[in-house]
Amino acid sequence: MGEIVSLRRTPDPAAPVERTEPLWRELVGGELRGRRLERGERLVDVAQRAGVSPQYLSEVERGLKDPSSEMLAAVAGALDLTVRELSTRAARGGFSAGSALCLAA
Amino acid sequence: MGEIVSLRRTPDPAAPVERTEPLWRELVGGELRGRRLERGERLVDVAQRAGVSPQYLSEVERGLKDPSSEMLAAVAGALDLTVRELSTRAARGGFSAGSALCLAA
DNA sequence: ACGCCGTTCCGCTCAGAGCAGAACGCTCAA
DNA sequence: TTGAGCGTTCTGCTCTGAGCGGAACGGCGT
Numbered sequence: 001m002g003e004i005v006s007l008r009r010t011p012d013p014a015a016p017v018e019r020t021e022p023l024w025r026e027l028v029g030g031e032l033r034g035r036r037l038e039r040g041e042r043l044v045d046v047a048q049r050a051g052v053s054p055q056y057l058s059e060v061e062r063g064l065k066d067p068s069s070e071m072l073a074a075v076a077g078a079l080d081l082t083v084r085e086l087s088t089r090a091a092r093g094g095f096s097a098g099s100a101l102c103l104a105a
Numbered sequence: 106m107g108e109i110v111s112l113r114r115t116p117d118p119a120a121p122v123e124r125t126e127p128l129w130r131e132l133v134g135g136e137l138r139g140r141r142l143e144r145g146e147r148l149v150d151v152a153q154r155a156g157v158s159p160q161y162l163s164e165v166e167r168g169l170k171d172p173s174s175e176m177l178a179a180v181a182g183a184l185d186l187t188v189r190e191l192s193t194r195a196a197r198g199g200f201s202a203g204s205a206l207c208l209a210a
Numbered sequence: 211a212c213g214c215c216g217t218t219c220c221g222c223t224c225a226g227a228g229c230a231g232a233a234c235g236c237t238c239a240a
Numbered sequence: 241t242t243g244a245g246c247g248t249t250c251t252g253c254t255c256t257g258a259g260c261g262g263a264a265c266g267g268c269g270t
Contacts, residue, residue: 023174024188043247056228058248065227066173068257069128083129084196091192148216161259163217170258173226 022096026063028072030095031086033061035079050078063097127201131168133177135200136191138166140184154183168202 022030036046047057051074059065060075067075069083076086127135141151152162156179164170165180172180174188181191 021178021187021189024177024192025174027188027192042245053229054246055230055248059228062248066171068171068227069130071228072129073126082126083132084126087129087132087192087196091189091196147214158260159216160218160261164259167217173258176259 023063024090025060025066026097027090027093027095028067028086029061029063029097031090031093032057032075032079033097034093034095035081035089036061039079041079046075046078050075061097128168129195130165130171131202132195132198132200133172133191134166134168134202136195136198137162137180137184138202139198139200140186140194141166144184146184151180151183155180166202 036043043057043061044054047054050057050071052060052071056065057075060067060071072086073083076083081089141148148162148166149159152159155162155176157165157176161170162180165172165176177191178188181188186194
């Protein structure tokens with residue numbers, strides 16, 4: 001704890017690194033990819049319909065970026081989901097980008 | 106449509122303004138406030154436990170800011186919720202900050 | 211009057227959202 | 241073997257807005 005850590009947007013939880021639960025962006029990212037794959041769609045097509053770049057959508061799906069609420073709505077819309085439906089599926093789906101990646105077969 | 110609108114983080118949906126569905130930040134913000142009030146807690150106490158400023162938590166609850174995933178986890182934790190629980194409640198709760206504010210009695 | 215609470219306003223720093231171009235790695239078909 | 245298609249990673253970039261602190265405001269109760 002002797003370090004000065006600039007934590008601007010990533011607050012230091014009580015246990016700094018040991019995170020047993022996925023972050024929101026990991027949950028929602030995993031669900032977006034799961035949904036896209038179960039619909040058999042390509043990343044570039046969904047990205048185009050949502051109005052985002054393919055690189056960026058790739059990062060969002062992998063839980064690397066926190067999309068704005070409008071972006072989230074656009075991507076959800078491109079997958080024929082409402083934000084509510086997406087949230088529900090993200091919360092209870094088996095998909096979670098990042099270290100705890102579960103693939104429901 | 107003659108305007109040049111700089112849309113960096115707020116993509117222009119097909120219908121630019123007519124939004125019938127709340128954004129994620131509105132859903133989650135409403136749920137956070139609902140949860141806090143049903144626990145009878147003050148904004149400053151939750152903010153302190155979560156490690157954020159009261160002004161900022163006020164804005165988050167009112168759906169004015171998109172919190173990072175870590176922030177969301179911290180605030181959820183301060184209200185004894187997991188991110189999954191929060192997502193589920195946000196998706197199906199009657200709380201939504203912003204224009205479509207419903208108070209479940 | 212005062213205190214408490216939440217909200218708004220203002221100004222600020224700088225983290226990171228989101229992008230484009232290029233390169234990489236993998237799979238599959240010819 | 242090569243080449244195409246796909247997704248991912250890397251790099252560098254612009255500039256938005258996250259998140260803050262201080263101050264002021266408004267509502268409510270004593």
